[in-house]
Amino acid sequence: MSDYAEWAETIGTIVETGGTTLLLGGTDVGKTTFARLLANAFAEAGKDCAVLDADLGQSEIGPPACIGLGRMKAGKPVLALSELEPEALRFLGTVSPQGYSLEFSAGVRIVADCAVGETLIVDTGGYLHGAWAQRLFFVLMDLLKPQHLVALQRKDELSPFLLPLRYRDDFRLHQPQIPSVISKKPSKYRTQRRELKFASALRDAEELTFSFDEVALIGTWLGSGEPVAPHIQKFIATSLGAQNKVYYAEMRSGVLGVMSQRPVPPQSPALAQIAETLKTETVAITPAPQLKHLLVGLEGVSGKLLALGSLASLDFRRRTLGILTPLRVPGAVRTLRFGTIRIGGKVE
Numbered sequence: 001m002s003d004y005a006e007w008a009e010t011i012g013t014i015v016e017t018g019g020t021t022l023l024l025g026g027t028d029v030g031k032t033t034f035a036r037l038l039a040n041a042f043a044e045a046g047k048d049c050a051v052l053d054a055d056l057g058q059s060e061i062g063p064p065a066c067i068g069l070g071r072m073k074a075g076k077p078v079l080a081l082s083e084l085e086p087e088a089l090r091f092l093g094t095v096s097p098q099g100y101s102l103e104f105s106a107g108v109r110i111v112a113d114c115a116v117g118e119t120l121i122v123d124t125g126g127y128l129h130g131a132w133a134q135r136l137f138f139v140l141m142d143l144l145k146p147q148h149l150v151a152l153q154r155k156d157e158l159s160p161f162l163l164p165l166r167y168r169d170d171f172r173l174h175q176p177q178i179p180s181v182i183s184k185k186p187s188k189y190r191t192q193r194r195e196l197k198f199a200s201a202l203r204d205a206e207e208l209t210f211s212f213d214e215v216a217l218i219g220t221w222l223g224s225g226e227p228v229a230p231h232i233q234k235f236i237a238t239s240l241g242a243q244n245k246v247y248y249a250e251m252r253s254g255v256l257g258v259m260s261q262r263p264v265p266p267q268s269p270a271l272a273q274i275a276e277t278l279k280t281e282t283v284a285i286t287p288a289p290q291l292k293h294l295l296v297g298l299e300g301v302s303g304k305l306l307a308l309g310s311l312a313s314l315d316f317r318r319r320t321l322g323i324l325t326p327l328r329v330p331g332a333v334r335t336l337r338f339g340t341i342r343i344g345g346k347v348e
Contacts, residue, residue, distance in 0.1 A: 024158060030182035036081050067092065098132065207324050210333065220286070222259075
């Protein structure tokens with residue numbers, strides 16, 4: 001702890017009073033290190049605590065693209081938070097909450113509910129830029145109602161977050177200095193570390209086949225409607241042009257989903273022609289190559305994450321998809337949640 005003397009007083013105060021602690025700060029300011037030191041301090045004081053890891057890109061508890069929860073037992077400090085076994089995981093399918101504020105906020109609350117009544121430490125990512133980041137932070141404050149807010153900054157980058165809270169008295173704000181041992185890491189290091197964690201999550205993976213009709217698909221229009229008749233698919237293909245092959249199409253509630261070879265600009269006259277002819281409100285075009293290697297979360301009952309996977313193959317005639325995953329009990333899967341990043345597989 002001598003290398004982190006600047007944090008000793010803050011950690012001591014939090015351990016003495018308990019409650020939920022929310023960490024705020026940009027990248028490479030030591031949030032995860034602070035969370036580990038704080039969790040260890042609770043353990044050394046003979047107290048249990050839970051750690052919620054909401055850093056999607058540089059996760060310690062569970063794989064990237066997930067929100068994870070681990071528990072620190074009294075008297076059992078750890079060298080790294082990655083030693084904590086994930087007791088709850090929520091799949092987001094992205095390594096940044098930008099553009100996914102609703103899903104991220106809901107995920108944090110769902111995972112936090114697994115530690116209701118416990119001392120909780122919440123480690124966040126470094127997403128600070130723009131009005132959406134500020135709105136997300138204020139939502140987290142309302143959802144978590146922390147007793148302690150630890151703000152780690154090198155200059156004044158947190159002012160837009162802290163100033164609107166200056167008249168609130170329902171939490172204690174801590175702004176300790178950042179120790180000199182906390183240094184910035186190159187972006188290449190962060191990328192390589194994330195790739196290694198994904199590789200670990202998919203170790204010993206094998207391809208499992210799932211039918212569109214036997215599992216729910218979330219994050220895609222696939223499997224939500226009925227396949228169109230062959231003559232309608234031919235009409236769609238003709239409208240899009242000979243240079244853009246159409247593999248599959250389905251219709252539901254005024255939405256036409258089309259799986260094509262290439263992307264189609266939203267302002268394309270062909271889309272307007274298709275929508276007018278088929279009396280649809282929306283035409284959603286998904287280029288099949290964009291699904292290649294797509295990260296997928298395999299979920300069981302109540303949305304419990306069973307394993308990660310990547311999209312390995314699609315068979316539109318049989319309405320099946322192949323997922324490369326280490327999971328060995330396909331019958332437990334109720335939902336396949338599509339992510340937004342690609343990590344490995346193939347599409348045929």
